[in-house]
Every structure is written in structure tokens, then in C-alpha cells.
Amino acid sequence: MVIENKDKSSYLWPLITSLLGTFLLLTEDFGAWQDRSSFFGVTEGYVWIGSTKAAPWAQIVILVLVAGLLFCAFVAWKGYQNPSSVTQNMLRNAYRSAAGVLALSILFGLAFIALVYDSDWWWFGGGFYGALGGGALTAYLYRRTIQVHSD
Numbered sequence: 001m002v003i004e005n006k007d008k009s010s011y012l013w014p015l016i017t018s019l020l021g022t023f024l025l026l027t028e029d030f031g032a033w034q035d036r037s038s039f040f041g042v043t044e045g046y047v048w049i050g051s052t053k054a055a056p057w058a059q060i061v062i063l064v065l066v067a068g069l070l071f072c073a074f075v076a077w078k079g080y081q082n083p084s085s086v087t088q089n090m091l092r093n094a095y096r097s098a099a100g101v102l103a104l105s106i107l108f109g110l111a112f113i114a115l116v117y118d119s120d121w122w123w124f125g126g127g128f129y130g131a132l133g134g135g136a137l138t139a140y141l142y143r144r145t146i147q148v149h150s151d
Helices: 002-027 057-081 088-117 126-150
Strands: 031-036 041-047 123-124
Touching: 002 057, 002 088, 031 088, 057 088, 057 126, 088 123, 088 126, 123 126
Parallel strands: none
Antiparallel strands: 031 041, 031 123
């Protein structure tokens, strides 16, 4: 019984990190930029799930990242409810999904930098850091879970 509780707790943190990353991706901007304009003052744009200036690419990028993190959350929820229902293959796929979110958030971040580099100001928002941190922490936690359950 104690071992089962230990197994249950190993799924709680990946659940939290993946859901937090998903929440930040859906509620915060991925990045933004501003340019000075002598006529308009300042023109700006935000890349987030409701972007009009970056549509449809912003929505596609964000939904791909959200899908990866939600798969990680699903596996973690399933493992938290019943640790014996999660197979080693599911854990590996969740790890790959989290690592994919990490890699894609870096790739999409670099693409964002390339597109807005000439702007006067640009910055990453909470959505980028949610994907980056959520992917990195969830991948790390799943990697540890795989190591514990393979022994």
C-alpha cells in the first residue's frame, strides 16, 4: 500500500507542470512587439491564441504545444488515479511529448525572434515561458518516473 501511494505521488508533479504550462499558453501571450510610428505613436502586436495579426500561425503553434502538454496531463492523471494502468510505453510517449513541447517552444521562439527582430521592442510572454518551463519540467519529471519504474 505504501508503494502504491509513492507511485501515485510520482504522477502529481507532471500533472501540475503540464496543466500550468497549458493554462499559461491559453491565457497569456507567447510574445509581443512594438514599433514607433510618427503617425500612430506606437504600433504593437501580440502572439496569443486570439491573435488577429499573427493568425492563423499563432493558433496553430499554440494548439500544437497545448496538445502535447494535454497528452502529458492525461497520462499523469491516469497514473494518479491508478498507477498500475500506466504502461512503460505510455510513460515514454509522455516523456517524448514533453520533450517535443520543449524543443518546439525553442524552435517557435527562434522563429518569433527572426520575424520581429527589426522591431523596436519585442519580448516573450507568459505563454512562451509556460511552454518552455512546462515542457522542460514535465520531461524531467517523466524521465525520473521512467527510471524509478524501470528498476
